[in-house]
Structure formats: structure tokens, C-alpha cells
Amino acid sequence: MLSLTYRRRLVKALSYLYILALLVLALFPIAWMVSSSIKPIEDLFVIPPQWIPENPTLSTLNSVIYGDYGRGSLFPRYFANSVIVTVGTTLFCLIVATLAAYSFSRYPFRGSNGLMVGILATQMFPQGMLLITLYLTFLALKLLNTYPALILANTTFAIPFAIWILKGFFDTVPREIEDAALIDGCGRLGVLMRVVLPMIAPGLVAAGVYTFLIAWDEYLFAATLTIKPEMRTLPPGIIQSFVGQFYLNWPNVMAASVLVTIPVTVLFIFFQKHLVQGLTAGAIKG
Amino acid sequence: MSASKSIPLERSAITGRRRFVLTNTQFSILLLLPALLTLAFTVLYPLLRGIYLSFHSYSLVDLASGVQWVGLENFKTLLSSSAYRSVWGTTLIFVAGSVGGQFVVGFMTALVLNQDLAQRNLFRGLLLMPWIVPTVVAALLWKWIFNQQYGIFNYILHSLGIIPSFQAWIGDPSLALFSVTLANVWKGFPFHMIVLLAALQTIPPDIVEAAIIDGATALQRFRYIVLPYLRYIIMIDLLISIIWTFQSFTTIWTMTEGGPVTATTTLAISIYRTAFQAFDIGMGAAIGTIWLVAMLIFSVVFVRVLGGTRVEV
Numbered sequence: 001m002l003s004l005t006y007r008r009r010l011v012k013a014l015s016y017l018y019i020l021a022l023l024v025l026a027l028f029p030i031a032w033m034v035s036s037s038i039k040p041i042e043d044l045f046v047i048p049p050q051w052i053p054e055n056p057t058l059s060t061l062n063s064v065i066y067g068d069y070g071r072g073s074l075f076p077r078y079f080a081n082s083v084i085v086t087v088g089t090t091l092f093c094l095i096v097a098t099l100a101a102y103s104f105s106r107y108p109f110r111g112s113n114g115l116m117v118g119i120l121a122t123q124m125f126p127q128g129m130l131l132i133t134l135y136l137t138f139l140a141l142k143l144l145n146t147y148p149a150l151i152l153a154n155t156t157f158a159i160p161f162a163i164w165i166l167k168g169f170f171d172t173v174p175r176e177i178e179d180a181a182l183i184d185g186c187g188r189l190g191v192l193m194r195v196v197l198p199m200i201a202p203g204l205v206a207a208g209v210y211t212f213l214i215a216w217d218e219y220l221f222a223a224t225l226t227i228k229p230e231m232r233t234l235p236p237g238i239i240q241s242f243v244g245q246f247y248l249n250w251p252n253v254m255a256a257s258v259l260v261t262i263p264v265t266v267l268f269i270f271f272q273k274h275l276v277q278g279l280t281a282g283a284i285k286g
Numbered sequence: 287m288s289a290s291k292s293i294p295l296e297r298s299a300i301t302g303r304r305r306f307v308l309t310n311t312q313f314s315i316l317l318l319l320p321a322l323l324t325l326a327f328t329v330l331y332p333l334l335r336g337i338y339l340s341f342h343s344y345s346l347v348d349l350a351s352g353v354q355w356v357g358l359e360n361f362k363t364l365l366s367s368s369a370y371r372s373v374w375g376t377t378l379i380f381v382a383g384s385v386g387g388q389f390v391v392g393f394m395t396a397l398v399l400n401q402d403l404a405q406r407n408l409f410r411g412l413l414l415m416p417w418i419v420p421t422v423v424a425a426l427l428w429k430w431i432f433n434q435q436y437g438i439f440n441y442i443l444h445s446l447g448i449i450p451s452f453q454a455w456i457g458d459p460s461l462a463l464f465s466v467t468l469a470n471v472w473k474g475f476p477f478h479m480i481v482l483l484a485a486l487q488t489i490p491p492d493i494v495e496a497a498i499i500d501g502a503t504a505l506q507r508f509r510y511i512v513l514p515y516l517r518y519i520i521m522i523d524l525l526i527s528i529i530w531t532f533q534s535f536t537t538i539w540t541m542t543e544g545g546p547v548t549a550t551t552t553l554a555i556s557i558y559r560t561a562f563q564a565f566d567i568g569m570g571a572a573i574g575t576i577w578l579v580a581m582l583i584f585s586v587v588f589v590r591v592l593g594g595t596r597v598e599v
Binding site: 016018019022023025026027029030032033036044045047048095099100102103107108109112119121122125126127128129131132133134136137152155156159160163188213216217219234235238239243248250253254257260261264265268272276279 | 476485
């Protein structure tokens with residue numbers, strides 16, 4: 001029988017080995033994307049592959065951003081559209097979801113728990129089915145190819161999850177603090193704005209970052225509710241620009257992919273702690 | 287809430303003015319109103335209209351005929367169609383493979399990271415990266431990796447002697463579903479890792495230590511402490527990811543558009559093709575309605591079976 005300390009060391013060594021292997025599997029594809037994006041095209045299509053670019057170049061990134069062969073690029077436009085739609089979705093959902101989550105957490109009434117379950121249950125409604133009516137409605141309202149249409153469509157999945165995250169944070173605030181503020185003559189809305197919101201600032205960041213990530217990611221609604229190329233966001237935009245039926249412009253696809261990933265990566269690096277806390281706050285409360 | 291109910295009265299006494307004061311329930315509903323109105327417009331109305339349309343024939347190609355009542359015709363057509371049944375088969379394989387793979391990798395990683403390891407937070411952050419990468423990007427990236435001629439998947443497997451020749455991972459109907467599922471496992475495992483790791487950290491360490499002192503093996507500790515402690519979280523985690531994976535559209539659409547032929551056509555792809563490419567709105571809505579009813583039944587049964595008595599939000 002092995003001694004306990006020896007076995008513990010073995011378990012630890014195996015753990016590090018497992019993590020190392022998984023890190024390679026998780027990160028290698030991303031590294032490959034970056035490597036592919038800075039290669040001249042003739043170095044991209046070679047076997048064996050060049051793991052590290054021998055002739056690194058920024059020319060592909062350049063042509064994605066500024067266009068090539070005298071053709072302009074819509075990429076900056078897609079990028080701007082994505083920023084507008086994503087920030088719009090995030091702000092709108094944060095305001096609406098904060099109020100709703102506070103109601104569920106602090107002023108429950110008969111049926112409010114059922115309502116909360118109902119709001120979360122909307123996540124199982126097929127998006128394609130909702131999209132049918134959203135498309136027909138926005139068509140009738142002449143809202144296709146507009147930012148409000150995309151922002152409203154994004155609320156279908158962003159609001160329920162933001163409410164869930166925020167309610168988890170509201171539930172952690174001790175009720176006595178609010179009661180004291182109420183007695184001090186602060187109105188109920190004032191208590192929320194001036195007392196409770198500052199206390200759950202990390203929750204607002206978590207819900208905001210999460211909403212930003214999924215709105216930045218959204219493809220189906222954006223691809224269907226916008227027809228004009230100049231109104232597309234990044235996900236349908238890069239597909240439309242670089243992915244043809246029979247031909248894929250791989251160098252540009254990889255360069256565009258890197259550019260689309262940078263903003264969310266930066267956001268993640270800054271707010272990792274909040275995001276992790278937010279994802280688990282709703283699920284874990286005893 | 288009895289204390290806070292009396293507060294509005296006290297306050298009006300302080301200000302010395304009679305004023306209209308909302309009851310707490312009215313205030314609560316007022317707070318909910320913006321969210322409810324938005325979701326009524328973007329979810330509830332589209333849902334009801336979708337169910338309504340599923341009993342109608344409505345084609346955007348033939349706008350002159352408009353919306354016509356056809357009763358259960360759409361559903362009959364679907365249920366008697368072998369193509370439709372195979373869409374369900376594809377969907378179930380895709381969901382089972384994706385969620386199963388993500389959950390196993392995510393749970394194992396969470397268990398490993400739950401130990402006292404150096405640089406644990408750094409590892410956790412780096413392992414989250416696949417989840418951060420936008421879905422379209424992940425799908426394009428894997429399509430490039432799976433590329434038949436120049437993809438590194440073929441190159442690596444072939445160099446290691448695992449495959450005898452380069453395979454068409456995306457183009458071969460018998461491999462495509464595996465390929466999109468693998469890409470989806472890569473993209474989705476970190477979510478399970480994060481949720482389960484956070485749950486593992488709520489297990490009181492003294493229980494585990496007591497079990498070790500009593501001579502419980504790692505397997506016994508897992509079976510009799512970890513699993514019971516995590517049952518509720520595991521249930522929520524699985525339910526959410528099953529629902530999401532049913533919805534999964536972008537990965538498959540970007541990699542294969544549901545092909546080759548129909549090898550990767552899941553329900554989400556099928557609705558899109560039917561409603562937005564064939565413009566058969568009624569039929570698309572019918573696919574959605576059956577899917578919705580199936581998900582509702584599944585969720586209730588799933589929670590009943592796994593949740594035991596603790597069913598709360």
C-alpha cells in the first residue's frame with residue numbers, strides 16, 4: 001500500500017498533467033486562428049502546416065479592415081453596428097432586468113414566483129419560431145434593417161438571464177439595510193437607487209458583461225432581420241463577406257475572426273471575476 | 287413584510303401631506319412592467335402567433351392565398367414524414383453528444399480544479415477562453431481545422447497514425463454530425479466547469495475531512511458527498527444546457543448549413559430552412575410548436591425525476 005503523502009503527490013501530478021493537456025486542447029485552436037491570420041496566403045495552404053508563421057504579415061488584417069483590390073471593406077461598418085446593437089441591448093436589458101429582479105427579490109406577491117419561472121421558461125421557446133413573428137411584425141412596422149429591431153429581438157434571451165443573475169445578487173443584500181433606509185424617509189424607489197444598487201454593483205457588472213457577450217455573439221436574428229449589407233452586425237457580416245457557397249476566403253476569415261474576438265477577450269480579462277460570480281450567483285444559493 | 291407595509295403611512299405622517307401611495311404589490315408590478323411589456327412583445331406574442339400559424343397554411347411565396355386554416359394538416363404531414371423523424375434523431379444525437387461531452391469534461395475539470403493547485407485561478411481563466419470566443423468565430427475556426435486538404439485535424443491524426451487517410455470531416459455525411467458536436471463540446475465545456483466548480487466550493491470542507499478520516503475512498507466521497515450535495519446544481523446545469531443546445535443554430539449553420547444533404551439538420555436548422563428558405567411559415571411554426579410542447583413535457587419530467595422535493599427558482 002502506498003503511503004498517503006505519496007498518493008497525494010501522485011494525484012497532484014496527474015491533476016497538473018490533466019490541466020496541461022486540457023489547456024492545450026482548449027487554447028491550441030485559438031492560437032491556430034491567430035497564427036493563420038498573420039500568414040501570407042501561400043504559407044496558409046501548406047502541408048505540413050507552419051505552426052509558427054515564418055513570414056508573419058499584417059496584410060490580411062489590413063485587407064479585412066480597409067478592403068483590397070480597390071474595393072472598400074464593410075468590416076468597420078459591421079463593427080460599428082455590432083457595437084451599437086450590443087451596447088444598446090446591454091443598457092436596455094440592464095435597466096429593465098434590474099427593476100424586475102428587484103421586484104422578484106424584495107416585493108414578491110401571489111404568483112410572482114410562477115411569473116419568474118415563466119420568464120425563465122421562455123428560454124425553451126424555439127428561437128426560429130419566435131423569429132417568424134418578429135420578422136413579420138418588423139416587416140409590417142418597417143423596422144427591418146434598424147437597430148431597434150435587433151435590440152428588441154435580443155431581449156428575448158438577454159432579459160430572462162439578466163433577471164436571473166441580478167435576482168441572485170439582490171437576494172444577498174440584507175433586508176435590514178433597506179428597512180432602515182425606508183424608515184429614514186427614503187422612498188422605495190430611492191432605496192433601490194441609492195442604497196441597494198451600489199451594494200450590488202458587481203452584479204450589475206456581471207449581468208452587463210454577460211448580456212454584452214451574448215448580444216455580441218448573436219447571429220440568427222441579425223442575419224434574418226437585416227437584409228441591407230451595411231446594417232449587418234459582425235457575425236452575419238463576416239459570413240456574408242468571406243464565406244461563399246463553394247469558396248471560403250480562409251485568410252480573411254481568420255483575420256476577421258481574430259478582430260471579432262478581441263473586444264470580448266479584453267472585456268473578459270477585465271471582468272472575469274464578476275462574470276464567474278454572476279454565472280454562479282443565480283444557480284448557487286443553498 | 288408586515289413592517290414595510292406600515293412604512294408609507296409613517297412617511298406621509300412625516301411629510302405631513304396626504305399623498306397617493308402605492309401598495310407594495312402595486313409597486314412590485316410597476317417594477318415588473320417594463321420587462322413584462324418587452325417580453326410580451328418579443329416573446330409572448332410571437333409564441334402565441336406561432337402556435338396560431340401552425341394550424342394554418344401560410345406561404346410567403348404564395349402571398350395571394352394569405353393565411354388559411356388547415357387544422358392539424360401541418361402536424362399530420364410532419365408526423366408522417368420520415369425526413370422529419372430523422373431531424374429529431376439528428377437533434378437528439380447532437381444534444382446528447384454535446385451536453386454529455388461538455389458535462390463530463392466540465393465536471394472532471396471542476397473536480398480537478400477544486401483541489402489546492404497553484405495558479406488555479408489562472409487555469410480557470412484560460413480554460414474559459416473557448417466559451418468567450420464568439421460562436422461564429424468558433425464555428426469558422428473549427429471548419430478551418432477540419433478542412434480536408436489543409437486542416438490540422440487531419441494532419442495531426444494522420445501523423446499520429448490514428449486515421450489512414452485524410453477525411454472530409456465536414457463534407458462526409460457520416461462524419462459531419464460528429465464534427466459539429468466536437469466543436470460544440472469544445473465551445474461549451476467551460477460553462478459546466480464554472481458552474482460545477484462554484485458548486486463544489488460550497489461543500490463544507492469539514493464533511494470531506496471527516497469522511498477521509500473515516501477512511502472513505504475518493505470514489506465513495508464522490509458518490510456519497512459530492513453527488514448528493516450537487517444534485518440540484520447538476521439538474522439546473524443540465525436542464526439549461528439541454529435547452530440551449532436544442533436552440534443551437536449558429537455553430538451548425540456556419541459549419542455545414544445542416545448538410546451535407548441533411549446530415550446535420552437539427553430542429554433549429556429545420557425551422558429556419560422551412561420558414562425562411564422555403565417560406566412555408568405554417569409548417570415552420572408547426573415544427574416549433576411540437577418542439578416547444580416536447581421541451582415543456584421534458585422539463586417538467588426532468589425536474590420531477592432529478593429535483594426531488596426542491597423545486598424552486
